[in-house]
Amino acid sequence: MKANRRDVVMGMGAGFAAAYSLGSAGKLSAAQPRRKLGYAIVGLGSYATNQIMPRIGGCEHAKLTALVSGTPEKLARYGAEYGIPSTHHYNYANFDSIRDNPDIDIVYVVLPNSMHAEYTIRAAQAGKHVMCEKPMAISSAECEAMIAACRKAGTRLMIGYRSQFEPHNLYAMALAQRGDLGPTQIITSEHGFYAQPNQWRLERPLSGGGSLMDIGIYSLQAARYLAGEEPTEVMAMETTDRSDPRFATVEDRIDFQLRFPSGVMASCVSSYSSNHNNYRFHGRDGFLRAEPATSYDGHQFWVHRDGETREVVLPPPPKNQFAAQLDHLPEAIFAGVEPRASGEEGLRDMRIIEAIYQSAREGRAIRLAGS
Amino acid sequence: MKANRRDVVMGMGAGFAAAYSLGSAGKLSAAQPRRKLGYAIVGLGSYATNQIMPRIGGCEHAKLTALVSGTPEKLARYGAEYGIPSTHHYNYANFDSIRDNPDIDIVYVVLPNSMHAEYTIRAAQAGKHVMCEKPMAISSAECEAMIAACRKAGTRLMIGYRSQFEPHNLYAMALAQRGDLGPTQIITSEHGFYAQPNQWRLERPLSGGGSLMDIGIYSLQAARYLAGEEPTEVMAMETTDRSDPRFATVEDRIDFQLRFPSGVMASCVSSYSSNHNNYRFHGRDGFLRAEPATSYDGHQFWVHRDGETREVVLPPPPKNQFAAQLDHLPEAIFAGVEPRASGEEGLRDMRIIEAIYQSAREGRAIRLAGS
The missing domain is CATH 3.40.50.720 (NAD(P)-binding Rossmann-like Domain)
Structure with a gap:
């Protein structure tokens, strides 16, 4: 499993270019x-x-x-x-x-x-x-x-789901959808950081919840955009040291599992007491590993296949994830279309987050409405 | 997160040597x-x-x-x-x-x-x-x-829990117990392989179960020996394509979460449809990542701390994990003590495996007896 730096993108063929550039949806036409x-x-x-x-x-x-x-x-x-x-x-x-x-x-x-x-x-x-x-x-x-x-x-x-505009993450989504590593079987996604005391995110009236609302949502987002479908069932377990003054009103760690209609399962971590920023998806024929996966910069992605690990080295993007996100809404407005990462997308995450909390509270699997 | 090859063991001090050599328990004395x-x-x-x-x-x-x-x-x-x-x-x-x-x-x-x-x-x-x-x-x-x-x-x-005799795994256990990365918060452990059809492990009367009995047990073992305590609660979700002839009688994928008394949580993967062999434990101050973690050879372990990743490079062991395991039982017999990885240890795993299956079947958290 020696890391072997290779430009995997080059081997992906033309199909990748569209995904990498977000496809044509919401692109401003020349006449506008x-x-x-x-x-x-x-x-x-x-x-x-x-x-x-x-x-x-x-x-x-x-x-x-x-x-x-x-x-x-x-x-x-x-x-x-x-x-x-x-x-x-x-x-x-x-x-x-x-x-x-x-x-x-x-x-x-x-x-x-x-x-x-x-x-x-x-x-x-x-x-x-x-x-x-x-x-x-x-x-x-x-x-x-x-x-x-x-x-x-x-x-x-x-x-503001910036990772949906970040080139490495777009690459991972495209690779998962193309099925080059075989149909996805398992996704793991971990996000967390040590939350310092005395800030609004630790006050439920302002934050609405703990690590899940703040950083675990990246684990959930990644699971959904790597799976390319919507989960039908969740199971979750929470652990919070209530003697820690940081956690008077919000949760610390909450791990959750998602079941998707195709049979894909995701195993996700959310933490306010340890640093995590990685995800993976595994097909029959190999896996992609990302770490850091959803950071502001410095993304590192590897594809493991046929006993070889190749780092994903992408050409410099025309603009970074922040600029791409900020530009996308004007593009959608000009084109008269719904933006990627619309309000509906935010609502989907929130409904799943509510089900995750309910599962942890009640100690049972929760089926998602509409599934 | 540049990999920086360093002999982490050398920086661990004398405390590590005892753990690395399994301590004195079960060692044959010179007089025997x-x-x-x-x-x-x-x-x-x-x-x-x-x-x-x-x-x-x-x-x-x-x-x-x-x-x-x-x-x-x-x-x-x-x-x-x-x-x-x-x-x-x-x-x-x-x-x-x-x-x-x-x-x-x-x-x-x-x-x-x-x-x-x-x-x-x-x-x-x-x-x-x-x-x-x-x-x-x-x-x-x-x-x-x-x-x-x-x-x-x-x-x-x-x-035959050979990983309990494997130097990298012993190193990881010792590091977790020493708490050098802060008290452990989260463990993740993933094991799986693509099970070829037509073999006894896919026939329940011979195997007793699917991936969990066979390879997921490594995820469970690692979670337990990294936590250094016994889980009190499990939650699990299974996904099996029953139209796949491999899975007429046993499960394919089953992911499970474990809660430990100290508050540590483990998130574990077991699969017969994708390759996995890795684990991690995260403390407040850093994490250890192992991949492959429990293989026959070629183990690679890294410690991430203070923004730096160091590969764990160990001195060549006096004997490999197989020989160490085979020698340990005679040593225990000579010394008149219970071996490490005793029948009680196997029983503990089996009780948890039964609870994992029950949780997946019933869609609810299962508390472990005696906890």
Whole structure:
């Protein structure tokens, strides 16, 4: 099992190119306008300011045009840094007046989970399209209300599932769907990190839950996009040290199994007490291993087949996962189609998350509605 | 996550040496006799003839003295190959006359699972010590009867858990117990292979079950010896394509979760349709990854900590896992102690296997008796 660096993509043939570039769905046609749509960022926390805002400059179809925060100092600081005039600064009290600002096309909700539904719905009511961070909300009922509000307003809703725009992950999805390693039998997916105390994600009223809502959702997403189908049954087990002050209101570790209609099974890990960022899928003829699998950068993927391990080495992507995600919603808006990673996609995850919690609580398998 | 080959053992300090050499339990003291004990091999199939018999020559305390088979050609062939005279050849009809052969000290049962109990009990009744392949039997009731028979006869019983004698696995156990990566939070363990059709392991009357009895037991063993404690609860999900002629009577894939008293959780895979041989344990401060983890040879183990991955490079062991296992039972007999991997150890696995099957069948968590 010696690692042998090889450009596996080159051996995949032309079929891969389409998958790698997200196919034609939602691609802007040459005849359509190419103006950049304006994003208002709502919630100037670490993820927004360190990951999203610095990447907007690299987008084809997106620009930063407004900021929303409850902290005047943040508005002043980031307004200066990104050249956003004070006429385009908002707080949570005057947020609804974004309806009068034609420079705002899309509202990107990067608030604590419990605020996703409210600000998505208020943005839709202001006539704006919405990008909302994952988890989409803290209940499936909220997700349904968000979808309904956007539908009523005639605006698009997309969830910030950046890994669905990341080249290595797109490669893995394409390989699983092509069945080059034989039909998938088993998926494993593990995500976790050590959650430091004293932050909103450890307060249930703000987060809606613990590691599963925050990082375990990556395990769930990967299982679903590698399987390429929807699970019909879940089983889960939780373990939380309630004497640890971090876990007064949310869970620590929760492992879950998913059954898919084709017979594929996924075994998933979610943790707030240990670091994990990997997944694998196994067919009869080999497996793909990813580690780190869904990180901001530095992805490493290997394909094991015929007793040989080859690292997946991809050509540099035209844009990174953040820019690709930010550009995709404008592309979908221009094309008049639902974005990949739509509100329905977020709702599907949330319904499964609710079933995972129920399974852990009741100690039994939970069949998923509609399956 | 660049792999950086380093001798991690050298950094472990003196504490490791004891674990690596199995500690003092069961070690033969200098004052005791050093004669080699004679093994009779029962069942001359692939594992016996390709893995065990060729390794007996490298043992300190074991020699091959008798053969038991229902196939005269095999007795003739292997008798000639290993210099075993026909006076030391037995079949299943005259097996009990081994009692009259003083050259046989230990009977090694390498038969299909359903025959383990019968031949272990008959060997004990013939006054012989027993090494029995895993799974110990096809039910916990059989395991209990085997333990009782050996106790009554005053003979020792050991189960062929060779990984408990393999240096990399011993290293992993020692590292987990030392807690150098922080207390263990999550264990994952995956074992599987593509089972070819038309063999006894696919016939329930002979095997007692499918992948779990055969290869998934490695996932279970590893979870237990890495956790260093006994699970209190299991949850499992099975998926088997009953239209596949391989699976007329046994299961294909079965994934299971284990909860341990300290809060450790294990997420385990067992498959007859895909290749898996790996495990990991994650503490707060890092993780160990093994792949292949429990193979006949070629083990590769890595420790990830502080953003660095180091391969575990061990000094060549004084003897391989097969010889160490074969020598251990004579050592325990000489020392008058229970062997590591005793019948009780096999029984513990079997009780958990029964609970895993029950959980998958009933779709609910099963608490383990005595927990």
